[in-house]
Amino acid sequence: MIWCTAPMSVKFWPNGNNIRQISCTRARNNVFCFHKNAVTPENSNHSFVVEKKMAIIDDAESVVKELRSTYTSGKTKSYEWRISQLKAIMKILTYHEKDILEALRSDLNKPEHEAFVHEIAGVSSSCKFALKELHRWMKPEKAKTTIITFPSSAEIVSEPLGVVLVISPWNYPIYLGLDPVIGAIAAGNTVVLKPSEMAPATSSVLSKLISEYMDTSAVKVVEGAVPETTALLEQRWDKILYTGNGKVGRIVLAAAAKHLTPVLLELGGKSPVVVDSNINIKVAARRIISGKWGCNSGQTCVAPDYLITTKEFAPKLISALTSEIEKLYGKDPMKSHDLSSIINGHHFDRLTKLLDDDKVSEKVVFGGQRDKTKLKIAPTIVLDVPEDSSIMNEEIFGPILPILTVNKIEDSIGIIIAKEKPLAAYLFTNDKKLKEEFIRSVSAGGMAINETNLQLVELNLPFGGVGESGMGAYHGKFSFDAFSHKKGVLLRNFLGDVTARYPPYSSRKLQFLKAVLSNDILGIFRALLGR
């Protein structure tokens, strides 16, 4: 969805060095093709394209080389360096709040309030938390040893992985760009951030501010689109964190496989919200609205994608939702300044196509207005769309909420688990049994009961998907761990060297080992005494 040409580019770029060596001859003979629309060999435009790609590869290589040499120098491992960089991020947020808010207004028409809460406050609370906790996180963790390795002591040391890559998306370009960088720096890595080219104003603000405030020998922003990302993915990284969609996630994972690079994938999915009837309907409606439309007009990986409720309760819920939407965004939400726009024309078309599907268009019960010139789509509710419509089979990522109805609320669980595992699942209920059943049966990255999206804010909870919604988790200490290697360290001295470990082997030694490995102290004595 984001980089539709990426698979092709990956395929045609075996690795930087080869291309550079063969570039002249091959480009001339057109043996090597970089792009589907590559032109004839004689055309000078072609060699220009080739040269440009060469330059991009060279850039990616030299960025990684520089960061690797910084990492090897060891300076990023010190506590002081990490703290200084985290403080630099705090400075960026404090001194440039206005620049950031403006960039977000320009890219997404994001309301300042939303931008502050979701982006600036999100990053700053992560950063403050890291600043406060870092000395604790960095301390080696004592591990208990047993009689098997007696006498010994053991600890788990967190060490940085090295040079890491963060590829961030356009929907929360500041938060999802800087939050992983905080983890990478806290863990002592050097890092490249590749912001999404689809939020160009934010990308350039990030690039400018990071180079101004942070240690540029260790933290770099690489701006660009598919060719730049492809060139970056060709390099060897010690970890890649990608936030985006499953299609590109697969490309990232396949590229990482060549270098055995571990990958953290934050993807999305169709996150359901189940609404029982025994609830405070007004509070539930507002929390659903705030999670769906109040978060970037539904362009959020954890936003509720669709809603399930009972046939009986649906009319009441819809009327609560619509009246609350009107209270929050006015009679005509198209005029509200408190709703984000759709990111671009391509996504606008994708969303309207979902809505204009014959099976769907007649099911609109609220909203449906759109304005392509402003890239706005009003909060829209569709009721009981068929299961096989595309709106129920792809992640919506926009301000449309399908409501499915079931006879019994318990039936919702079956619908959810028949689909891929989502990044989030929400349930509104006061029924303890239903709650337990839901938590037990539904697998999702995270969950909130009687709430939406707030599980993300909580720094003591890991944030990450499972199955199609991704792998690995971050936030708070989990971010530090995601960018650290947990090195097991065992310390021994020279006492108690047990001969049973060494050949020549005998049955007495076997008896002794059996006793030791089962923690059988008496057995050990018996074996030692030869009985």
Place this chain on the structure above:
Amino acid sequence: MDRLEEGLRKTFRCGKTKEVGWRKAQLRGVLKFVAENESKIFEALKQDLGKHPVEAYRDEIGVVKKSAENCLNNIEKWMNPKKGKLPLLLFPSKAEVLPEPLGTVLIFGSWNFPISLALDPLIGALSAGNTVVVKPSELAPACSSLLYSTIPLYLDAEAIKIVEGGSDVAEQLLERRWDKIFFTGSPRVGRIIMSAAAKHLTPVTLELGGKCPVILDSFSGSDFKVVVNRIAGGKWGPCAGQACIGIDYVLVQQKSALILVELLKNCIKRFYGDNVKNLQSICRIVNKQHFERVCNLLEDPGVAASIVYGGSFDRENLMIEPTILLDPPLDAQIMTEEIFGPLLPIITLDKIEESIDFINERPKPLAIYAFTKNNKLKKQIMQETSSGSVTFNDAIIQFICDALPFGGVGQSGFGRYHGKFSFDTFSHEKAVLHRSFFPELEPRYPPWNDFKLEFIRLAYSFNYIGLLLHLLGLRRLFTPNRSR
């Protein structure tokens, strides 16, 4: 293959594997399997690798037994949700991290420890409540067939399947969609596994190897003897050097090298004997292909000239004598590839501190073993090198320490297991936030205004007094000069 996967998914969906009772029953099944089949396991390991029963117990049966027992003792604790602390702002609410099984997982065993490297990950997968396919290595056929024929008698056959076969079967398995793949083996195959997993977004744990070095500081007297015992035990003990955490080479100061060689020679004679036709207590090479590979490492004239002990082999019985090499050329294959056999190069340095650069110039190994009493050097090694694990003054035994994560970094793999880490490797940590409907904070919702923005600002800095004043409209009184 379709039926296999569908069957396991069905079992998983029915939910029984999530029950603690089921998990414990399976763990007891594993214990019963090793207890009742001890002699069969000894026999199969003898056949596949010439492994002596004591070694087999130490590295295979004992490891499995200890892991399963540890799991049984702790599983309830591990399954409990972990409470997360929440800020007052979200009061009243509750946050927890709930481990849940991933689903249906695939485990590839390895031929060097065909029992423990198949069953140890299996214990983790079962304790986490998954359904599992285990594919033992076809290069240890007796063990593979023992597992295939006997495991179903002890474990729930609807949830645990042993699939035998070679690379064609592995390829078929890799085409399917799994919720986790756990692989022990070489980086080359590791890349194939990961590429295949990428198609289905399947997370993988790769347990690879690498050239695990020993850093040997100066020693004298009885300590030196203990050190040499441990080095010999760490090199030739586990499967004749065919072990991912086995010692690959030794870094030592020039002045200690000759004494080291002498002591090692004595050690070898004492442990294994000095006639290649008559070696005791040491494994053979797994097969002809690996035998030739290891022998070929010695072909290089520079390498051949550096042999100071051993170097003979018995092709018929696939036996290679424990062999010591002193300063072989560093660009020879023996020093660029993982040896995975009973050859021990000793590299001499002027100062032991140079070993850090030596190690850092090469891919990150799975383990570093450092023998030293010098605390400064210990600290330096711990901080300046990177490896899966570090063990001071011993070798190999970090493997049986359940409190330590076992796993590589960089070229030696990623992901970790053993003890609680095994449980975590096969679990998804689901974040769950519980809220009630009361109270509700108005400033969360649009239409937005400055009052709400200020509220959020204070809330995020957890400035509760400020919040209260702000709500009462008194904040400006107390902070008259605050500029925005």
